Amino acid sequence: MEAVNTKANDTPRAMPKQARRKQLIQATIKCIAKKGLSSTTMADVTQQAGLSMGIVNLHFQSKERLLIETLRYISDEYTDGLNKIFNDKSLSTEQKILAHINFDFSRAIIDRNKxxxxxxxxxxxxxxxxxxxxxxxxxxxxxxNLTHLFALLKQQGDYSNVNPELVCTCYTALSDGLWLDLLITPKGMKPAQAQAVAMHYLATQFPEHFKNEI
Amino acid sequence: MEAVNTKANDTPRAMPKQARRKQLIQATIKCIAKKGLSSTTMADVTQQAGLSMGIVNLHFQSKERLLIETLRYISDEYTDGLNKIFNDKSLSTEQKILAHINFDFSRAIIDRNKxxxxxxxxxxxxxxxxxxxxxxxxxxxxxxNLTHLFALLKQQGDYSNVNPELVCTCYTALSDGLWLDLLITPKGMKPAQAQAVAMHYLATQFPEHFKNEI
DNA sequence: CAACCAAATGAATGGTTATTCATTTTTATG
DNA sequence: CATAAAAATGAATAACCATTCATTTGGTTG
Incomplete structure (x- = not known):
């Protein structure tokens, strides 16, 4: 997911294969957002990318594989971002959880196309x-990973009746549901507001740590 | 959404128009679940319904309208069920909220096809x-409706710092996210478990009323 | 700069699919 | 029972779309 040289304006033909694939995946994301998955065609994708019809089969073999790689792309972007936080040794447990929420509602992630x-x-x-x-x-x-973080935080306060697994399930579901709100009621729900709702839930479980964040 | 005469085995041709439409919508739901929205064809739907190709255009004019009516169907089923609870004068506020949760995770609603x-x-x-x-x-x-119920419940206990609107947003998002869990991790998440997670959240907000429900 | 190679093109192909409508089947009417 | 009206059928049609591949373009190498 990292920076790939995409000097599309300079010498398109010299782009590494990886970069062209990324370009096509990004065009696919835009098309799915614009036309829906069910009516996104090869012609749409290649036109969106400013390339010719045959290009997808050249790089992905088939439309089905392009779609799979598109799902893998957004899924990797999300997982990689969270893993980076989880593995960051400079962050405390509390900071990791805060970073997790921040990431869940960051621009790159809650982009409505994605x-x-x-x-x-x-x-x-x-x-x-x-x-x-x-x-x-x-x-x-x-x-x-997230359950583990909640389990660690549990030890840092008066949280004897907190169930880390339950909190993880609940937080994750809440986050997904807020994504839905961001997708279908864009005028009613802003990213910052969604994030505040998520924080509100965490504050009910870990008031000593998150009460002030609201 | 109410009981429509569907005596399919007796005299199919005598079925009221409404019933034939319902039959086609139900076939559409099955097909979308089985093949996905993007590869559900008219042939699939009519075959699933045990009828002939032309039938959809006869009753719905086009595939697009069939899909719209399918969305309206599940959406009405859900809304009607909740409205019935909300307008039931024999139920207390607390009972209405409990009935709401029960409904959100009832068999008819969290059917994986739907x-x-x-x-x-x-x-x-x-x-x-x-x-x-x-x-x-x-x-x-x-x-x-739900915000209103939470506002009423707030008055029935020591809930001065409960924000009914926030709780409604949070509960609704949580419920949608749990639906996702039920859809994509069917072996990991059972309906009763999902409902327990939802109750867990409500208990954080209205402990006097829902602590014992968990 | 010439010759080669990889990348990209896009017209042509063949398979798929929504829609139509002439015909058939069933029900209702008198 | 005869006739008319309504409902349903499904083969035919026309539009659409993923994939192919002969050809072109651009970049690299010696």
């Missing part, structure tokens, strides 16, 4: 095992 | 104003 992509794929998981397995793997990974 | 339909349409709202407006209207209606 939210549209998330929901489009979630809607198809029941019929596409490949989509489901991509989603399932990142979900477990994140849940384990 | 969940797949919800997410499929949510994923397309950004590109289809019609889908968006159907969703937007029911969301506002429910939020107003």
């Amino acid at each position: 939210l549209a992509v998330w929901f489009a794929f979630w809607g198809e998981t029941k019929s596409r095992p490949t989509y489901l397995s991509i989603c399932a793997s990142y979900i477990n990974e994140i849940a384990n | 969940l797949a339909v919800w997410f499929a349409f949510w994923g397309e709202t950004k590109s289809r104003p019609t889908y968006l407006s159907i969703c937007a209207s029911y969301i506002n209606e429910i939020a107003n």
Whole structure:
């Protein structure tokens, strides 16, 4: 997901394969947001990317693989961001949790184009095992990490009746639901507001740590 | 949404128009769950319903209208169920809220076929104003009712720092997120468990009323 | 700069799919 | 029972779309 040389204006033909793939994935995200997954065509994607019809099959073999790579792209972006926080040894447990929430509602993540992509794929998981397995793997990974953080925080205060697993499940579901609000009621729910709702829940569980954040 | 005469085995041709439309909508729900919105075809739907190709255009004019009516169907089913609870004068405020949660995680609502339909349409709202407006209207209606219930409950206990609007937003998002868990991790999350998570949140806000429900 | 190679193009192809409508089947009416 | 009206059928049609591949373009190398 890191900086790939995308000097599209200079010498397009010299772009590394990886960069062209990224360009096509980003065009796909825009198209899914603009036209919906069900009516996004190869012609739409290639035109959005400013390239020719055959290009997708050249780089991805098929439309289906392009879609899978698109899901993997946003899913990796999300997981990588959270892992970086989780593995950052300069942060305290409390700071990691705060950074996690900040990330969940950061511009790059709650971009409405990407939210549209998330929901489009979630809607198809029941019929596409490949989509489901991509989603399932990142979900477990994140849940384990976050539960661990809550368990650590529990030891740092008077939180004897906090259940870290339950809090993780609840926080995660809440975050997903707030993403939905950001997607379908853009005028009613602003990112900062969504983040405040998430903080409000954490404050109910860890008042000593998060009461002041609201 | 009420009982429509569907005597499919007796005299199919005599079914009222409304019933045939319902039959087609239910076939559509099954197909979207089975094949995904993007690859559900007219042939799939009519075959699932045990009818002939031309039937959808006869009753719905076009595929697009069938899809819109399908969204309206699940959306009405949900809204009607909640309104019935909200308007039931035999229930106390507390009982209404409990009934609301029970309904949110009842078999009819968290049927995985229907969940797949919800997410499929949510994923397309950004590109289809019609889908968006159907969703937007029911969301506002429910939020107003639920906020009102929380405001009433606030007066029945030591809840001076409870914010009914915030609690409504948070509960609603949580519920949507739990629906996602039920859709994509069916083996990990059971309906009763999801409901318990929702109750857990309400207990943080109204401990005097809901602490014992967990 | 010439020759080669990789990347990209886009017209052509073939398969898929929504929609139509002439025909058939069923129900209602007198 | 005969006739008319309504409902349903499904083969035919026309539009659409993913994929292919012969050709062109651009970059690299010696």
